[in-house]
Amino acid sequence: MKKKIVWTFSGVIVAIMIALIAAGNYFYNVAINRSHDAVDLHGGGESVTAAGLSNGEEQQRKLEEIMAWTEKQNFEIVEIQSDDGLRLKARFLKNQQSSGKMVILAHGYKGSSEQMPGITKFYYDQGFDILKPDARGHGLSEGDYIGYGWHDRKDYVRWSQFLVEQKEAETIFLHGFSMGAATVLMASGEKLPEQVKGIIADSGYTTVHEELSHQLKYLYNLPAFPVMQVTSAVTKFRAGYSFSEASALEGIEKNHLPLFIIHGDQDQLVPTVMGKRIFDKANSLKELWIVPGAGHTEAYTIAEEEYQDRLKAFWSLALGK
Template sequence: MIKRIGLIISWLLLITVIVLVGAANYFYNVAINRSDEAIKLYGTEEAVEAVSALEEEQKRLQDLRSWTEKQDFEEVEIQSDDGLTLSALYLKNDAPIGKTVILAHGYKGNNEQLPEVTRFYYEKGYNILKPDARGHGKSGGDYIGYGWHDRNDLRKWVDYVIEEKNETSIFLHGFSMGASTVLMASGEDLPNEVKGIIADSGYTSVKDEMAHQLKYLYHLPPFPLIDITSLVTEIRAGFSFEEASALNQVQKKKSDLPLFIIHGEKDELVPSEMAEQLYEKTSGEKKLWIIPGVGHTQGFLDKEEEYKHRVMEFIDAAMKQ
Protein backbone atom coordinates (compact mmCIF):
# COMPACT_ATOMS: atom_id res chain seq x y z
CA MET A 1 0.00 0.00 0.00
CA ILE A 2 2.80 2.40 1.00
CA LYS A 3 4.65 1.44 -2.18
CA ARG A 4 1.57 2.21 -4.25
CA ILE A 5 1.09 5.64 -2.58
CA GLY A 6 4.75 6.42 -3.20
CA LEU A 7 4.36 5.51 -6.87
CA ILE A 8 1.27 7.73 -7.20
CA ILE A 9 3.07 10.66 -5.57
CA SER A 10 6.06 10.15 -7.87
CA TRP A 11 3.81 10.18 -10.92
CA LEU A 12 2.00 13.28 -9.72
CA LEU A 13 5.31 15.05 -9.14
CA LEU A 14 6.53 14.02 -12.60
CA ILE A 15 3.32 15.26 -14.23
CA THR A 16 3.57 18.55 -12.29
CA VAL A 17 7.16 19.05 -13.43
CA ILE A 18 6.23 18.31 -17.05
CA VAL A 19 3.31 20.76 -16.91
CA LEU A 20 5.45 23.49 -15.32
CA VAL A 21 8.31 23.04 -17.80
CA GLY A 22 5.80 23.09 -20.67
CA ALA A 23 4.21 26.26 -19.30
CA ALA A 24 7.64 27.86 -18.83
CA ASN A 25 8.58 27.13 -22.44
CA TYR A 26 5.23 28.54 -23.54
CA PHE A 27 5.88 31.79 -21.67
CA TYR A 28 9.41 31.91 -23.05
CA ASN A 29 8.08 31.60 -26.60
CA VAL A 30 5.44 34.26 -25.94
CA ALA A 31 7.55 36.83 -24.09
CA ILE A 32 11.26 36.18 -24.79
CA ASN A 33 11.56 34.43 -28.14
CA ARG A 34 11.85 36.77 -31.11
CA SER A 35 8.57 37.26 -32.92
CA ASP A 36 6.99 40.01 -34.97
CA GLU A 37 3.57 39.12 -33.59
CA ALA A 38 2.03 41.49 -31.08
CA ILE A 39 1.18 40.03 -27.69
CA LYS A 40 -1.36 40.97 -25.08
CA LEU A 41 0.10 42.90 -22.14
CA TYR A 42 -1.69 44.11 -19.06
CA GLY A 43 -2.02 47.88 -18.93
CA THR A 44 -1.85 48.70 -22.65
CA GLU A 45 -5.41 49.91 -23.16
CA GLU A 46 -4.69 53.50 -22.15
CA ALA A 47 -1.70 53.53 -24.50
CA VAL A 48 -3.86 52.28 -27.39
CA GLU A 49 -6.47 54.92 -26.63
CA ALA A 50 -3.80 57.64 -26.58
CA VAL A 51 -2.42 56.46 -29.92
CA SER A 52 -5.94 56.38 -31.39
CA ALA A 53 -6.53 59.92 -30.16
CA LEU A 54 -3.25 60.99 -31.73
CA GLU A 55 -4.24 59.35 -35.03
CA GLU A 56 -7.32 61.53 -35.13
CA GLU A 57 -5.07 64.57 -35.18
CA GLN A 58 -4.45 64.13 -38.87
CA LYS A 59 -2.59 67.37 -39.40
CA ARG A 60 -0.12 66.69 -36.64
CA LEU A 61 0.51 63.19 -37.88
CA GLN A 62 0.93 64.31 -41.47
CA ASP A 63 3.37 67.02 -40.44
CA LEU A 64 5.34 64.47 -38.47
CA ARG A 65 5.42 61.99 -41.36
CA SER A 66 6.43 64.72 -43.76
CA TRP A 67 9.23 65.90 -41.48
CA THR A 68 10.52 62.35 -40.94
CA GLU A 69 10.54 61.57 -44.67
CA LYS A 70 12.65 64.67 -45.36
CA GLN A 71 15.40 63.69 -42.93
CA ASP A 72 18.59 62.07 -44.19
CA PHE A 73 18.85 59.07 -41.85
CA GLU A 74 22.02 57.01 -42.25
CA GLU A 75 21.73 53.27 -41.60
CA VAL A 76 24.71 52.10 -39.55
CA GLU A 77 25.82 48.77 -38.09
CA ILE A 78 28.10 47.41 -35.37
CA GLN A 79 28.92 43.97 -33.99
CA SER A 80 27.83 43.02 -30.48
CA ASP A 81 30.20 41.34 -28.05
CA ASP A 82 28.56 38.00 -28.85
CA GLY A 83 28.75 38.43 -32.62
CA LEU A 84 25.34 39.82 -33.56
CA THR A 85 24.93 42.47 -36.23
CA LEU A 86 23.18 45.44 -34.64
CA SER A 87 21.47 48.09 -36.75
CA ALA A 88 20.66 51.76 -36.06
CA LEU A 89 19.61 54.98 -37.76
CA TYR A 90 21.87 57.99 -37.33
CA LEU A 91 20.66 61.51 -38.03
CA LYS A 92 23.27 64.22 -38.27
CA ASN A 93 21.94 67.66 -37.45
CA ASP A 94 22.26 70.42 -40.05
CA ALA A 95 22.87 72.92 -37.25
CA PRO A 96 24.60 70.85 -34.53
CA ILE A 97 25.16 72.15 -31.00
CA GLY A 98 27.73 69.51 -30.09
CA LYS A 99 25.35 67.12 -28.29
CA THR A 100 24.04 63.68 -29.21
CA VAL A 101 21.12 61.63 -27.87
CA ILE A 102 20.80 57.87 -28.18
CA LEU A 103 17.13 56.86 -28.12
CA ALA A 104 16.19 53.37 -26.87
CA HIS A 105 12.79 52.03 -27.97
CA GLY A 106 10.44 49.73 -26.07
CA TYR A 107 9.40 46.08 -26.21
CA LYS A 108 8.60 44.85 -29.74
CA GLY A 109 9.52 48.30 -31.10
CA ASN A 110 12.13 49.42 -33.62
CA ASN A 111 14.24 52.40 -34.63
CA GLU A 112 11.46 53.94 -36.73
CA GLN A 113 9.49 54.68 -33.60
CA LEU A 114 9.65 57.76 -31.34
CA PRO A 115 9.30 60.22 -34.26
CA GLU A 116 7.97 63.01 -31.99
CA VAL A 117 10.93 62.68 -29.64
CA THR A 118 13.31 62.50 -32.59
CA ARG A 119 12.00 65.75 -34.04
CA PHE A 120 12.12 67.43 -30.63
CA TYR A 121 15.80 66.66 -30.17
CA TYR A 122 16.66 67.48 -33.77
CA GLU A 123 15.01 70.90 -33.50
CA LYS A 124 17.16 71.51 -30.43
CA GLY A 125 20.32 70.86 -32.47
CA TYR A 126 21.11 67.29 -31.39
CA ASN A 127 22.58 64.53 -33.49
CA ILE A 128 20.48 61.39 -32.94
CA LEU A 129 21.20 57.67 -32.91
CA LYS A 130 18.24 55.26 -32.88
CA PRO A 131 19.34 51.62 -32.46
CA ASP A 132 17.21 48.54 -33.04
CA ALA A 133 17.55 46.47 -29.86
CA ARG A 134 18.73 42.89 -30.31
CA GLY A 135 15.82 40.69 -31.36
CA HIS A 136 14.07 43.72 -32.88
CA GLY A 137 13.91 45.42 -36.27
CA LYS A 138 16.98 44.86 -38.42
CA SER A 139 19.24 43.85 -35.54
CA GLY A 140 20.23 40.21 -35.12
CA GLY A 141 19.29 37.95 -32.26
CA ASP A 142 16.60 35.33 -31.72
CA TYR A 143 15.49 36.52 -28.29
CA ILE A 144 14.45 39.71 -26.51
CA GLY A 145 16.96 40.79 -23.88
CA TYR A 146 14.70 43.09 -21.85
CA GLY A 147 17.63 45.46 -21.41
CA TRP A 148 20.13 43.06 -19.87
CA HIS A 149 22.33 42.03 -22.78
CA ASP A 150 21.14 45.21 -24.48
CA ARG A 151 23.03 47.26 -21.86
CA ASN A 152 26.28 46.00 -23.36
CA ASP A 153 25.00 46.67 -26.88
CA LEU A 154 24.20 50.23 -25.82
CA ARG A 155 27.73 50.59 -24.47
CA LYS A 156 29.02 49.53 -27.91
CA TRP A 157 26.79 52.16 -29.55
CA VAL A 158 28.25 54.80 -27.25
CA ASP A 159 31.74 53.76 -28.34
CA TYR A 160 30.61 53.90 -31.97
CA VAL A 161 29.37 57.49 -31.87
CA ILE A 162 32.50 58.57 -30.00
CA GLU A 163 34.92 56.85 -32.37
CA GLU A 164 33.09 57.12 -35.70
CA LYS A 165 31.05 60.31 -35.27
CA ASN A 166 33.39 62.20 -32.92
CA GLU A 167 30.60 62.82 -30.41
CA THR A 168 31.74 64.32 -27.10
CA SER A 169 28.50 65.00 -25.17
CA ILE A 170 26.07 62.09 -25.17
CA PHE A 171 22.72 61.57 -23.44
CA LEU A 172 20.84 58.26 -23.23
CA HIS A 173 17.02 58.47 -23.35
CA GLY A 174 14.96 55.30 -23.15
CA PHE A 175 11.27 54.42 -23.04
CA SER A 176 9.74 51.36 -21.31
CA MET A 177 12.11 48.45 -22.06
CA GLY A 178 14.46 51.08 -23.47
CA ALA A 179 14.25 52.94 -20.14
CA SER A 180 15.31 49.81 -18.28
CA THR A 181 18.08 49.34 -20.85
CA VAL A 182 19.58 52.76 -20.14
CA LEU A 183 19.15 52.16 -16.40
CA MET A 184 20.96 48.84 -16.66
CA ALA A 185 23.68 50.50 -18.74
CA SER A 186 24.13 53.12 -16.01
CA GLY A 187 25.79 50.51 -13.80
CA GLU A 188 28.47 49.80 -16.39
CA ASP A 189 31.72 51.68 -16.92
CA LEU A 190 30.38 54.35 -19.25
CA PRO A 191 32.88 56.83 -20.73
CA ASN A 192 32.98 60.44 -19.62
CA GLU A 193 31.35 61.49 -22.88
CA VAL A 194 28.04 60.21 -21.47
CA LYS A 195 26.70 63.22 -19.58
CA GLY A 196 23.30 61.99 -18.38
CA ILE A 197 20.54 59.39 -18.58
CA ILE A 198 16.77 59.84 -18.99
CA ALA A 199 14.55 56.83 -18.25
CA ASP A 200 10.83 57.04 -19.08
CA SER A 201 8.61 54.23 -17.70
CA GLY A 202 11.27 51.66 -16.84
CA TYR A 203 10.83 48.53 -14.71
CA THR A 204 12.95 47.54 -11.71
CA SER A 205 13.83 44.07 -12.98
CA VAL A 206 12.67 41.53 -15.52
CA LYS A 207 11.54 39.26 -12.67
CA ASP A 208 9.38 42.02 -11.15
CA GLU A 209 7.81 42.92 -14.49
CA MET A 210 7.15 39.29 -15.45
CA ALA A 211 5.54 38.69 -12.07
CA HIS A 212 3.36 41.78 -12.56
CA GLN A 213 2.19 40.58 -15.98
CA LEU A 214 1.60 37.02 -14.76
CA LYS A 215 -0.58 38.24 -11.91
CA TYR A 216 -2.85 40.50 -13.93
CA LEU A 217 -3.05 38.59 -17.21
CA TYR A 218 -3.24 35.02 -15.93
CA HIS A 219 -4.11 35.53 -12.23
CA LEU A 220 -1.21 33.29 -11.24
CA PRO A 221 1.31 33.67 -8.43
CA PRO A 222 4.95 34.26 -9.44
CA PHE A 223 6.24 31.07 -7.83
CA PRO A 224 7.12 28.64 -9.27
CA LEU A 225 6.35 29.57 -12.90
CA ILE A 226 8.51 32.73 -13.03
CA ASP A 227 11.47 30.87 -11.54
CA ILE A 228 11.18 27.98 -14.00
CA THR A 229 10.72 30.35 -16.95
CA SER A 230 13.79 32.22 -15.75
CA LEU A 231 15.76 28.96 -15.78
CA VAL A 232 14.52 28.20 -19.31
CA THR A 233 15.55 31.73 -20.35
CA GLU A 234 18.99 31.26 -18.83
CA ILE A 235 19.44 28.06 -20.81
CA ARG A 236 18.03 29.38 -24.09
CA ALA A 237 19.02 33.08 -23.99
CA GLY A 238 21.86 33.26 -21.48
CA PHE A 239 20.35 35.44 -18.76
CA SER A 240 18.09 35.02 -15.75
CA PHE A 241 15.20 37.27 -14.76
CA GLU A 242 16.75 38.01 -11.38
CA GLU A 243 20.15 39.14 -12.69
CA ALA A 244 18.46 41.40 -15.26
CA SER A 245 17.90 44.09 -12.65
CA ALA A 246 17.86 47.82 -13.27
CA LEU A 247 17.50 48.22 -9.50
CA ASN A 248 20.88 46.61 -8.87
CA GLN A 249 22.51 48.50 -11.72
CA VAL A 250 21.48 52.00 -10.63
CA GLN A 251 23.12 51.35 -7.28
CA LYS A 252 26.41 50.90 -9.15
CA LYS A 253 25.99 54.07 -11.21
CA LYS A 254 28.79 56.63 -11.03
CA SER A 255 27.77 59.28 -8.52
CA ASP A 256 28.55 62.11 -10.94
CA LEU A 257 26.35 60.71 -13.75
CA PRO A 258 22.95 62.47 -13.52
CA LEU A 259 19.80 60.38 -13.86
CA PHE A 260 16.27 61.61 -14.62
CA ILE A 261 13.48 59.08 -13.96
CA ILE A 262 10.09 59.85 -15.56
CA HIS A 263 6.95 57.78 -15.02
CA GLY A 264 3.20 58.10 -15.46
CA GLU A 265 1.16 57.92 -12.28
CA LYS A 266 -1.53 55.85 -14.03
CA ASP A 267 0.89 53.41 -15.66
CA GLU A 268 -0.59 49.91 -15.38
CA LEU A 269 1.94 48.18 -17.63
CA VAL A 270 4.87 49.18 -15.39
CA PRO A 271 3.59 50.43 -12.00
CA SER A 272 4.87 53.84 -10.92
CA GLU A 273 6.02 52.29 -7.64
CA MET A 274 8.89 50.83 -9.63
CA ALA A 275 10.07 54.35 -10.52
CA GLU A 276 10.03 55.30 -6.87
CA GLN A 277 12.08 52.22 -5.96
CA LEU A 278 14.61 53.01 -8.68
CA TYR A 279 14.89 56.61 -7.50
CA GLU A 280 15.43 55.56 -3.89
CA LYS A 281 18.15 53.06 -4.76
CA THR A 282 20.10 55.08 -7.32
CA SER A 283 23.32 56.71 -6.27
CA GLY A 284 24.48 60.24 -6.98
CA GLU A 285 22.69 62.94 -8.97
CA LYS A 286 19.04 62.10 -9.62
CA LYS A 287 15.61 63.54 -10.39
CA LEU A 288 12.16 61.95 -10.31
CA TRP A 289 9.01 63.12 -12.08
CA ILE A 290 5.81 61.10 -11.54
CA ILE A 291 3.36 62.64 -14.02
CA PRO A 292 -0.19 62.86 -12.60
CA GLY A 293 -2.93 61.14 -14.59
CA VAL A 294 -0.61 59.79 -17.29
CA GLY A 295 -0.29 56.19 -18.56
CA HIS A 296 2.61 54.15 -19.87
CA THR A 297 5.15 56.24 -21.87
CA GLN A 298 2.46 58.84 -22.55
CA GLY A 299 4.16 61.72 -20.77
CA PHE A 300 5.66 63.24 -23.90
CA LEU A 301 2.32 63.21 -25.73
CA ASP A 302 0.08 64.22 -22.83
CA LYS A 303 2.35 66.83 -21.23
CA GLU A 304 4.48 67.74 -24.21
CA GLU A 305 5.58 71.27 -23.32
CA GLU A 306 6.30 70.48 -19.68
CA TYR A 307 8.09 67.29 -20.71
CA LYS A 308 10.34 69.18 -23.12
CA HIS A 309 11.03 71.89 -20.55
CA ARG A 310 11.96 69.42 -17.80
CA VAL A 311 14.21 67.37 -20.10
CA MET A 312 16.08 70.47 -21.31
CA GLU A 313 16.38 71.72 -17.75
CA PHE A 314 17.90 68.38 -16.72
CA ILE A 315 20.32 68.35 -19.65
CA ASP A 316 21.42 71.95 -19.04
CA ALA A 317 22.13 71.16 -15.39
CA ALA A 318 24.00 67.96 -16.33
CA MET A 319 26.24 69.86 -18.77
CA LYS A 320 27.28 72.28 -16.02
CA GLN A 321 28.72 69.52 -13.83
Protein backbone atom coordinates (compact mmCIF):
# COMPACT_ATOMS: atom_id res chain seq x y z
CA MET A 1 0.00 0.00 0.00
CA LYS A 2 2.79 2.41 0.95
CA LYS A 3 4.65 1.57 -2.26
CA LYS A 4 1.55 2.33 -4.30
CA ILE A 5 1.13 5.70 -2.59
CA VAL A 6 4.80 6.53 -3.23
CA TRP A 7 4.48 5.62 -6.90
CA THR A 8 1.27 7.59 -7.24
CA PHE A 9 2.82 10.63 -5.55
CA SER A 10 5.95 10.35 -7.70
CA GLY A 11 3.81 10.12 -10.83
CA VAL A 12 1.91 13.25 -9.89
CA ILE A 13 5.15 15.14 -9.24
CA VAL A 14 6.61 14.04 -12.59
CA ALA A 15 3.39 15.03 -14.38
CA ILE A 16 3.46 18.47 -12.75
CA MET A 17 7.10 18.97 -13.70
CA ILE A 18 6.43 17.96 -17.31
CA ALA A 19 3.45 20.32 -17.44
CA LEU A 20 5.49 23.19 -16.01
CA ILE A 21 8.37 22.64 -18.44
CA ALA A 22 5.88 22.50 -21.32
CA ALA A 23 4.29 25.73 -20.06
CA GLY A 24 7.72 27.35 -19.75
CA ASN A 25 8.61 26.47 -23.33
CA TYR A 26 5.19 27.65 -24.53
CA PHE A 27 5.55 31.05 -22.91
CA TYR A 28 9.16 31.30 -24.11
CA ASN A 29 7.98 30.76 -27.68
CA VAL A 30 5.19 33.31 -27.25
CA ALA A 31 7.14 36.06 -25.49
CA ILE A 32 10.88 35.53 -26.03
CA ASN A 33 11.46 33.59 -29.23
CA ARG A 34 11.91 35.72 -32.33
CA SER A 35 8.76 36.04 -34.38
CA HIS A 36 7.39 38.52 -36.86
CA ASP A 37 3.85 37.90 -35.67
CA ALA A 38 2.09 40.71 -33.83
CA VAL A 39 1.26 40.01 -30.20
CA ASP A 40 -1.87 41.19 -28.42
CA LEU A 41 -0.79 42.59 -25.05
CA HIS A 42 -2.91 43.73 -22.16
CA GLY A 43 -3.20 47.52 -22.28
CA GLY A 44 -1.79 47.73 -25.78
CA GLY A 45 -4.72 49.56 -27.39
CA GLU A 46 -5.23 53.29 -27.82
CA SER A 47 -6.61 55.38 -25.01
CA VAL A 48 -9.81 57.33 -25.58
CA THR A 49 -7.79 60.55 -25.71
CA ALA A 50 -5.31 59.29 -28.30
CA ALA A 51 -8.03 57.67 -30.40
CA GLY A 52 -9.94 60.95 -30.52
CA LEU A 53 -6.85 62.86 -31.60
CA SER A 54 -5.81 60.34 -34.26
CA ASN A 55 -9.17 60.72 -35.98
CA GLY A 56 -8.92 64.51 -36.11
CA GLU A 57 -8.18 66.35 -39.35
CA GLU A 58 -5.23 68.26 -37.85
CA GLN A 59 -3.59 65.06 -36.61
CA GLN A 60 -4.10 63.35 -39.96
CA ARG A 61 -2.53 66.32 -41.74
CA LYS A 62 0.49 66.22 -39.41
CA LEU A 63 0.89 62.47 -39.93
CA GLU A 64 0.78 62.87 -43.72
CA GLU A 65 3.44 65.59 -43.54
CA ILE A 66 5.68 63.45 -41.32
CA MET A 67 5.36 60.40 -43.58
CA ALA A 68 6.06 62.51 -46.69
CA TRP A 69 9.15 63.94 -44.97
CA THR A 70 10.28 60.45 -43.91
CA GLU A 71 10.03 59.08 -47.44
CA LYS A 72 12.35 61.81 -48.68
CA GLN A 73 15.12 61.06 -46.17
CA ASN A 74 18.20 59.07 -47.10
CA PHE A 75 18.69 56.68 -44.19
CA GLU A 76 22.02 54.86 -44.24
CA ILE A 77 21.99 51.23 -43.07
CA VAL A 78 24.90 50.83 -40.65
CA GLU A 79 26.15 47.77 -38.78
CA ILE A 80 28.04 46.71 -35.67
CA GLN A 81 28.87 43.36 -34.11
CA SER A 82 27.59 42.59 -30.62
CA ASP A 83 29.70 41.15 -27.81
CA ASP A 84 28.29 37.71 -28.62
CA GLY A 85 28.89 37.94 -32.37
CA LEU A 86 25.53 39.08 -33.74
CA ARG A 87 25.33 41.42 -36.71
CA LEU A 88 23.19 44.32 -35.56
CA LYS A 89 21.87 46.94 -37.96
CA ALA A 90 20.46 50.43 -37.66
CA ARG A 91 19.19 53.31 -39.75
CA PHE A 92 21.36 56.42 -39.54
CA LEU A 93 20.20 59.83 -40.71
CA LYS A 94 22.82 62.54 -41.01
CA ASN A 95 21.51 66.05 -40.53
CA GLN A 96 22.28 68.51 -43.33
CA GLN A 97 23.17 70.96 -40.57
CA SER A 98 25.07 68.37 -38.53
CA SER A 99 26.80 69.81 -35.45
CA GLY A 100 27.87 66.67 -33.60
CA LYS A 101 24.57 66.35 -31.68
CA MET A 102 23.14 62.84 -31.97
CA VAL A 103 20.34 60.76 -30.53
CA ILE A 104 19.84 57.00 -30.41
CA LEU A 105 16.14 56.14 -30.58
CA ALA A 106 15.16 52.74 -29.16
CA HIS A 107 11.96 51.09 -30.38
CA GLY A 108 9.60 48.87 -28.41
CA TYR A 109 8.70 45.17 -28.27
CA LYS A 110 8.18 43.65 -31.74
CA GLY A 111 9.00 47.06 -33.24
CA SER A 112 11.71 48.18 -35.63
CA SER A 113 13.89 51.07 -36.71
CA GLU A 114 11.28 52.07 -39.30
CA GLN A 115 9.01 53.31 -36.52
CA MET A 116 9.01 56.56 -34.48
CA PRO A 117 8.74 58.93 -37.48
CA GLY A 118 7.34 61.88 -35.51
CA ILE A 119 10.06 62.04 -32.86
CA THR A 120 12.66 61.33 -35.57
CA LYS A 121 11.60 64.43 -37.51
CA PHE A 122 11.52 66.52 -34.34
CA TYR A 123 15.10 65.59 -33.42
CA TYR A 124 16.19 66.25 -37.00
CA ASP A 125 14.54 69.68 -36.94
CA GLN A 126 16.55 70.45 -33.79
CA GLY A 127 19.82 69.71 -35.59
CA PHE A 128 20.43 66.14 -34.40
CA ASP A 129 21.83 63.23 -36.37
CA ILE A 130 19.64 60.19 -35.65
CA LEU A 131 20.51 56.54 -35.14
CA LYS A 132 17.64 54.04 -34.95
CA PRO A 133 18.88 50.50 -34.20
CA ASP A 134 16.92 47.33 -34.76
CA ALA A 135 17.17 45.55 -31.41
CA ARG A 136 18.55 42.01 -31.47
CA GLY A 137 15.80 39.66 -32.58
CA HIS A 138 14.04 42.49 -34.44
CA GLY A 139 14.02 44.00 -37.91
CA LEU A 140 17.28 43.73 -39.87
CA SER A 141 19.35 42.63 -36.87
CA GLU A 142 20.37 39.07 -36.16
CA GLY A 143 19.28 37.18 -33.07
CA ASP A 144 16.72 34.44 -32.46
CA TYR A 145 15.37 35.79 -29.17
CA ILE A 146 14.11 39.04 -27.67
CA GLY A 147 16.36 40.41 -24.93
CA TYR A 148 13.86 42.83 -23.35
CA GLY A 149 16.70 45.29 -22.97
CA TRP A 150 19.05 43.14 -20.93
CA HIS A 151 21.54 41.88 -23.52
CA ASP A 152 20.57 44.90 -25.64
CA ARG A 153 22.03 47.25 -23.01
CA LYS A 154 25.55 46.30 -24.08
CA ASP A 155 24.54 46.66 -27.72
CA TYR A 156 23.64 50.29 -26.98
CA VAL A 157 27.05 50.86 -25.45
CA ARG A 158 28.49 49.65 -28.74
CA TRP A 159 26.13 51.82 -30.77
CA SER A 160 27.21 54.82 -28.70
CA GLN A 161 30.86 53.96 -29.35
CA PHE A 162 30.05 53.61 -33.04
CA LEU A 163 28.67 57.16 -33.15
CA VAL A 164 31.76 58.51 -31.43
CA GLU A 165 34.29 56.57 -33.50
CA GLN A 166 32.56 56.49 -36.90
CA LYS A 167 30.28 59.53 -36.93
CA GLU A 168 32.27 61.99 -34.76
CA ALA A 169 29.51 62.45 -32.19
CA GLU A 170 30.17 65.15 -29.61
CA THR A 171 26.87 64.89 -27.73
CA ILE A 172 24.63 61.82 -27.52
CA PHE A 173 21.24 61.29 -25.90
CA LEU A 174 19.59 57.88 -25.53
CA HIS A 175 15.80 58.01 -25.94
CA GLY A 176 13.71 54.86 -25.70
CA PHE A 177 10.06 53.86 -25.79
CA SER A 178 8.55 50.91 -23.84
CA MET A 179 11.06 48.05 -24.20
CA GLY A 180 13.40 50.63 -25.69
CA ALA A 181 12.95 52.75 -22.57
CA ALA A 182 13.90 49.79 -20.38
CA THR A 183 16.87 49.20 -22.69
CA VAL A 184 18.31 52.70 -22.30
CA LEU A 185 17.70 52.56 -18.53
CA MET A 186 19.61 49.28 -18.34
CA ALA A 187 22.35 50.73 -20.56
CA SER A 188 22.64 53.74 -18.25
CA GLY A 189 24.28 51.50 -15.66
CA GLU A 190 27.05 50.48 -18.07
CA LYS A 191 30.25 52.32 -18.97
CA LEU A 192 29.01 54.57 -21.74
CA PRO A 193 31.22 56.98 -23.71
CA GLU A 194 31.61 60.40 -22.09
CA GLN A 195 29.77 61.89 -25.06
CA VAL A 196 26.51 60.36 -23.77
CA LYS A 197 24.92 63.20 -21.80
CA GLY A 198 21.44 62.02 -20.84
CA ILE A 199 18.78 59.30 -20.83
CA ILE A 200 15.12 59.73 -21.82
CA ALA A 201 12.83 56.79 -20.97
CA ASP A 202 9.21 56.88 -22.16
CA SER A 203 6.94 54.17 -20.68
CA GLY A 204 9.69 51.84 -19.44
CA TYR A 205 9.21 48.84 -17.13
CA THR A 206 11.06 48.11 -13.91
CA THR A 207 12.07 44.48 -14.49
CA VAL A 208 11.26 41.83 -17.08
CA HIS A 209 9.91 39.59 -14.31
CA GLU A 210 7.43 42.22 -13.15
CA GLU A 211 6.29 43.18 -16.65
CA LEU A 212 5.76 39.60 -17.83
CA SER A 213 4.04 38.72 -14.55
CA HIS A 214 1.69 41.66 -15.18
CA GLN A 215 0.90 40.37 -18.67
CA LEU A 216 0.48 36.79 -17.44
CA LYS A 217 -2.11 37.87 -14.89
CA TYR A 218 -4.28 39.79 -17.34
CA LEU A 219 -3.86 37.72 -20.49
CA TYR A 220 -4.00 34.23 -18.98
CA ASN A 221 -5.42 34.86 -15.49
CA LEU A 222 -2.44 32.98 -14.03
CA PRO A 223 -0.35 33.77 -10.96
CA ALA A 224 3.32 34.55 -11.51
CA PHE A 225 4.48 31.61 -9.39
CA PRO A 226 5.58 29.11 -10.57
CA VAL A 227 5.10 29.86 -14.29
CA MET A 228 7.44 32.86 -14.37
CA GLN A 229 10.17 30.98 -12.50
CA VAL A 230 10.01 28.06 -14.93
CA THR A 231 9.84 30.29 -18.01
CA SER A 232 12.76 32.28 -16.63
CA ALA A 233 14.78 29.07 -16.25
CA VAL A 234 13.92 28.08 -19.83
CA THR A 235 14.97 31.56 -20.99
CA LYS A 236 18.24 31.28 -19.08
CA PHE A 237 18.94 27.96 -20.83
CA ARG A 238 17.85 29.02 -24.31
CA ALA A 239 18.70 32.76 -24.40
CA GLY A 240 21.29 33.20 -21.63
CA TYR A 241 19.46 35.52 -19.25
CA SER A 242 16.91 35.25 -16.46
CA PHE A 243 13.94 37.51 -15.80
CA SER A 244 15.19 38.47 -12.35
CA GLU A 245 18.54 39.79 -13.60
CA ALA A 246 16.98 41.81 -16.44
CA SER A 247 16.32 44.91 -14.36
CA ALA A 248 16.07 48.58 -15.26
CA LEU A 249 16.10 49.35 -11.53
CA GLU A 250 19.56 47.83 -11.26
CA GLY A 251 20.79 49.93 -14.18
CA ILE A 252 19.61 53.27 -12.83
CA GLU A 253 21.09 52.57 -9.41
CA LYS A 254 24.49 52.70 -11.11
CA ASN A 255 23.58 55.57 -13.45
CA HIS A 256 25.13 59.02 -12.98
CA LEU A 257 23.66 60.66 -16.09
CA PRO A 258 20.69 63.05 -16.08
CA LEU A 259 17.46 61.08 -16.39
CA PHE A 260 14.05 62.05 -17.80
CA ILE A 261 11.23 59.60 -17.05
CA ILE A 262 7.98 59.96 -19.03
CA HIS A 263 4.88 57.87 -18.35
CA GLY A 264 1.17 58.12 -19.13
CA ASP A 265 -1.24 58.06 -16.22
CA GLN A 266 -3.52 55.71 -18.20
CA ASP A 267 -0.81 53.18 -19.10
CA GLN A 268 -2.14 49.67 -18.59
CA LEU A 269 0.52 47.82 -20.59
CA VAL A 270 3.35 49.07 -18.36
CA PRO A 271 1.62 50.33 -15.21
CA THR A 272 2.26 53.96 -14.33
CA VAL A 273 3.57 52.95 -10.91
CA MET A 274 6.60 51.41 -12.65
CA GLY A 275 7.64 54.82 -13.97
CA LYS A 276 7.31 56.27 -10.46
CA ARG A 277 9.39 53.45 -8.97
CA ILE A 278 12.11 53.97 -11.56
CA PHE A 279 12.21 57.67 -10.75
CA ASP A 280 12.35 56.99 -6.99
CA LYS A 281 15.23 54.52 -7.45
CA ALA A 282 17.38 56.90 -9.51
CA ASN A 283 20.23 58.70 -7.77
CA SER A 284 21.25 61.09 -10.55
CA LEU A 285 19.79 64.41 -11.67
CA LYS A 286 16.26 63.37 -12.58
CA GLU A 287 12.86 64.51 -13.78
CA LEU A 288 9.50 62.71 -13.85
CA TRP A 289 6.58 63.68 -16.10
CA ILE A 290 3.33 61.77 -15.63
CA VAL A 291 1.18 62.71 -18.62
CA PRO A 292 -2.57 63.07 -17.94
CA GLY A 293 -4.77 61.04 -20.28
CA ALA A 294 -1.88 59.19 -21.95
CA GLY A 295 -1.85 55.43 -22.40
CA HIS A 296 1.23 53.42 -23.31
CA THR A 297 3.79 55.54 -25.24
CA GLU A 298 1.07 58.07 -26.08
CA ALA A 299 2.60 61.14 -24.43
CA TYR A 300 4.07 62.47 -27.69
CA THR A 301 0.74 61.97 -29.46
CA ILE A 302 -1.50 63.76 -26.96
CA ALA A 303 0.91 66.39 -25.63
CA GLU A 304 3.29 66.95 -28.55
CA GLU A 305 4.13 70.59 -27.94
CA GLU A 306 4.72 70.13 -24.21
CA TYR A 307 6.74 66.97 -24.90
CA GLN A 308 8.98 68.93 -27.25
CA ASP A 309 9.37 71.82 -24.82
CA ARG A 310 10.23 69.47 -21.97
CA LEU A 311 12.80 67.67 -24.14
CA LYS A 312 14.50 70.95 -25.01
CA ALA A 313 14.59 71.93 -21.34
CA PHE A 314 16.04 68.53 -20.41
CA TRP A 315 18.77 68.78 -23.04
CA SER A 316 19.77 72.16 -21.68
CA LEU A 317 19.74 70.86 -18.12
CA ALA A 318 21.83 67.81 -19.05
CA LEU A 319 24.35 69.95 -20.89
CA GLY A 320 24.52 72.51 -18.09
CA LYS A 321 23.20 75.36 -20.23
